[in-house]
Amino acid sequence: MSANLRRPLIAGNWKMNLDLRQSVELARALKDGLGQAGAEVAVCVPFTSIAVVGEVLKGSPIRLGAQDLHWEKEGAYTGEVSAGQLLDAGCRYVIIGHSERRRYFHESDEVVRKKLKAALAAGLWPIVCVGETLEERERQQTFNVLKRQVEALAGLAPAELSSLVIAYEPVWAIGTGKTATPEQAQEAHLFIRNAVAGHYGKDFAQALRLLYGGSVKAENIDSLMAQPDLDGALVGGESLKPVSFLRIIHFQAPARSGAR
Ligand code: 13P
Numbered sequence: 001m002s003a004n005l006r007r008p009l010i011a012g013n014w015k016m017n018l019d020l021r022q023s024v025e026l027a028r029a030l031k032d033g034l035g036q037a038g039a040e041v042a043v044c045v046p047f048t049s050i051a052v053v054g055e056v057l058k059g060s061p062i063r064l065g066a067q068d069l070h071w072e073k074e075g076a077y078t079g080e081v082s083a084g085q086l087l088d089a090g091c092r093y094v095i096i097g098h099s100e101r102r103r104y105f106h107e108s109d110e111v112v113r114k115k116l117k118a119a120l121a122a123g124l125w126p127i128v129c130v131g132e133t134l135e136e137r138e139r140q141q142t143f144n145v146l147k148r149q150v151e152a153l154a155g156l157a158p159a160e161l162s163s164l165v166i167a168y169e170p171v172w173a174i175g176t177g178k179t180a181t182p183e184q185a186q187e188a189h190l191f192i193r194n195a196v197a198g199h200y201g202k203d204f205a206q207a208l209r210l211l212y213g214g215s216v217k218a219e220n221i222d223s224l225m226a227q228p229d230l231d232g233a234l235v236g237g238e239s240l241k242p243v244s245f246l247r248i249i250h251f252q253a254p255a256r257s258g259a260r
Pocket of ligand 1: 013098169173174175176177213214215216234235236237238
């Protein structure tokens with residue numbers, strides 16, 4: 001499959017923001033303002049907002065997603081939410097292994113893998129996050145970290161993985177206003193694509209969508225999306241602002257034809 005067949009995906013990660021009223025307002029503004037978008041669009045909202053946002057987005061191509069899940073199907077796991085419950089609530093996408101979860105909730109590669117398997121088994125589309133910290137980058141460990149994080153996704157059945165999306169989110173660029181340069185992002189994306197090819201073959205890797213995340217905004221999305229291995233963005237802070245997020249969705253970059 002050629003790179004042209006990777007339809008860009010612009011996903012918002014609302015993180016732990018917005019009450020119900022604010023969630024409804026933002027979802028409405030996005031739905032009303034979307035127009036004709038070349039990119040696929042998703043919003044990954046807090047658990048508490050899933051139902052109301054799902055209601056607002058009915059009839060809109062904007063897809064609903066969650067920010068985490070538990071790997072078990074059901075049972076005595078107080079505070080957790082399963083893949084089946086997310087699907088039932090109207091979610092299509094789920095973010096897995098965000099650096100904030102790895103950092104504050106000690107999620108290991110093993111946990112990420114378990115969550116990935118659970119999401120795939122339930123039919124949710126996973127957005128798995130990878131990326132190095134500033135310290136790792138400064139110690140020239142970026143590629144080792146990415147290699148290890150991608151390795152944790154190996155050994156699954158490629159057919160099951162067809163919905164997989166990987167987001168490269170350098171931790172030093174998240175919420176800091178420091179974006180990776182388009183060249184830094186491209187270098188990391190190409191590395192990830194090659195690492196995936198090593199596990200799943202070239203065709204699979206060429207069809208895989210790789211998102212960039214970390215201080216994406218209206219001002220930098222065009223130059224990021226001009227890079228050949230960037231297939232979209234996972235947007236935090238700016239996804240809470242409808243005008244900015246809509247501009248990001250309607251990025252200007254060399255045309256990509258077709259859709260996956
Ligand atoms: P910011 O866009 O706020 O830097 O957050 C990026 C992110 O973590 C998306 O998942």
